[in-house]
Amino acid sequence: MPPSGPRPLGAGVTARAAGDHRGRNLPPDHTQAILEVTKEVAAVLKGSGCPFALVGSVAVYAYGIPVRLQHDVDFAVRREDAEEVTRLLAERGVEIVEPPEDWLVKGRRRGEDIDLIFALAGRPVTSELLDRSVTLPVDSVHMPVIEPTDLMIGRLAAFSEHHCDFGPLLPVARGLRERVDWNRVREETGDRPMAAAFLYLLELLDVIDGHGDREDGRTDG
Template sequence: MTENRESATPARQPGLPELRPVGESPLQPPAQARSQALNDHELPRDRSQAILEAAKQVGALLKRKGHRFALAGSVAVYAHGGSGHLQHDADFCVRRADAEAVARTLAEAGLTVRTPPEDWLMKTTCLGQDVDFLFELAHRPVTTDLLALAQDVPVDSVHMPVLPPTELMRGLVEAFSEHYCDFGPALAVARALREKVDWEDLRGSCEDEPMPAAFFFLLERLDVIAPREEPR
């Protein structure tokens, strides 16, 4: 659920660890490990399946190494029963403080770590698909408390921590602004997860903002959610 994020030449960002491609020291893994890099696997023909497989590979890798993380984005929506038509990439939430440790784990598996100009994420490529590691959701930092909300959910055959539906929806709604108000993707998620989202909690946290308020009004008019009862 990332917005238009373009990859860039790796560069160190203020406040981020110095991350380098796997071909460079000190993150270069042994030759045998490089020969088994995840990107050497045969790619699935279907784009959505490729994104899903990339998420499974990376999630399993992070689990084995004991990292704290939570799956987010369209793959997380799919894990909660949403559409299998996945969007753009796979997203994982990690704490900024864990970025260096996660980067080393990825590099040891033969994955190149990149730091784009935006300082709220780092990126890699697995099975030909972009995988983003988010330090923020809608300008809110990923915290231990947020990761503690994650639910252990099967993503196809791989169990991993996945952000709950309310937090997935919150990340979408809180991102709306005068400069970004594409309701289409968020509407699809709202339809798919409406029975699993705590709409009262969500409205209470962001309905005072004009764009989220407009989105909730749209959901009411489309009968996705019930109108909010006004106090008497």
């Protein structure tokens, strides 16, 4: 029989380190580090005079939806502003990397990755998209954040047969549902089967209206 009595302090940690499934493969939470880099980059972008908007998981965080920030911070900028923006960031100590993809520039600051994106799911970043952004505080610093409907369209348009994990997007859709024009989401993603499947899932879960016939495309909450 195993010995009775209290377990030694740290026994659980040792077990997890040895391969306990509760402690395996949990990605690190870089939330505060990523937020600090977000604020630094936003300050440079605001000073540049070039339009931009925060996108990706940090934009979701800015809307008050609890997410673990693990990977990077993403900013949408116009392609014609890329050279000026990257020059200013490099002057501030950001390491700039030219990736093989032609739709973004990558940077790195204090160990955290920065993506400057010119196209969201294959769609060019335009002045019109950036003009629709919403100014929100991100860890006490105000900056433009991609508008919720545009955020949702971009996320859905990125789904494909090779990438269709609905799990991370479901709480985002729940959290933003009253701020999203779901009719416009349907119109702009109607030719994408994975997006249609996700929207149908939201209907089954009563997150959104199942008919898409409300005047503004939104739910009652």
